Amino acid sequence: MPPTITLLSDFGSADGFPAAIKAGILKRLPDATFIDITHDIAPQNVAAASFVLGQVAPRFPARTVHLAVVDPGVGSDRVPLILISPGGHKYVAPDNGLLTHVVAHSGPLKNVPHEHGFLEPYRAEVPDRWAAYEIDPGRAASELSNTFHGRDLFGPVAALLAHGAAPQGLGDRVGEITCLNVPGPSSGGDSLSGRIQYIDHFGNAATNIREADLTDIEIIVACRKFVADGPVDSYAAASGPGAIIASHGFLELFETNGSAAARYSLAVGDRVTVTSRVEA
Structure with missing residues (x-):
């Protein structure tokens, strides 16, 4: 069965950014099947992207690779991340809170600071049975621009994971990720x-x-x-x-x-x- 890769971004459809990501993946993985969750997230709206991803991605079959790029911090020291769910879903995204609603399916998140405001980012423990890895660009990217990590880093990593690469070969395991503060009522x-x-x-x-x-x-x-x-x-x-x-x-x-x-x-x-x- 051809590997399935979903894509979610704030790139829109006018400028060709999603197509550029797919082109890079197809060079590495010609039989990839793409499912566009959406590219119409409002620009830089990490919270909206997290909500949509959390509602859609877990419904896909196990071993699906999910590539999500809403990345206001592109080119900065923000961490590129791989997250593996207990069911085998593989997420590739910037570590900026975009994966909050995905991990929230496992239950209440830990380390939530009471002083943080609604939807403010904080560092949370990776839930039990999940695994997170900080991507090492040197192991995955042959060239890396400062403005388009979706094409140059996250896309190649998604292709490698879909082809069967082990995440530990692409980066070191970490114990915390960035989440948004979404408390209950x-x-x-x-x-x-x-x-x-x-x-x-x-x-x-x-x-x-x-x-x-x-x-x-x-x-x-x-x-x-x-x-x-x-x-x-x-x-x-x-x-x-x-x-x-x-x-x-x-x-x-x-x-x-x-x-x-x-x-x-x-x-x-x-x-x-x-x-x-x-x-x-």
């Missing part, structure tokens, strides 16, 4: 307080509140001027603002046939309050 009195962590292109706002966090069957969800009863069973069940446990598993704020983000000026980081409809 906090409770106080009769309410639950969370945050918006991602807004999709429909204008739907995903929070950090999971179904398991909700103890009441009927709730009221509020954020800025957004107020809705929930959770509803479908987007069609509300005639305006609504709240639903979406396919990604988080409580989501939406506007029927519209953009909740645009109509209510919602933004990533906004606080979301959940109260019991019975108590209200």
Whole structure:
């Protein structure tokens, strides 16, 4: 079976950057199969890239190689990384928090500093049964520009891994990686307080509140001027603002046939309050 390599980036489609990465991989691995997760992440938006990667990549078969490049620190001393999951998925990415939602599938992350703000980066222990390696460019790249590590470093490493190279042959194992601070919601009195962590292109706002966090069957969800009863069973069940446990598993704020983000000026980081409809 030809090796599968997924790609996610903020490169867009206008300038040919994704094609340049694929061209370099095909020179090394002519039978590679590419799946584009997306190249439309907003420029330098590591948090959005992490959320999308975490929702999509683990659904691929084991041994898939995932190449993710949203890299504001390209050319600096930020670390290039290989991350291997317990199920055999292989991730190649800058060590800047992009892999946060991928490793979060294993459970709560360790070393989370309480003083860090929402989505701020910090150093976290690599979860049990995972393995991380700091890529040594000298072992993988024949030439390395200061501005396009996706083509010159991450692409060649992805090709080598897909061809069967051992990650320890490409770099030294490390015990910590950079993650973004995405805590669970906090409770106080009769309410639950969370945050918006991602807004999709429909204008739907995903929070950090999971179904398991909700103890009441009927709730009221509020954020800025957004107020809705929930959770509803479908987007069609509300005639305006609504709240639903979406396919990604988080409580989501939406506007029927519209953009909740645009109509209510919602933004990533906004606080979301959940109260019991019975108590209200």
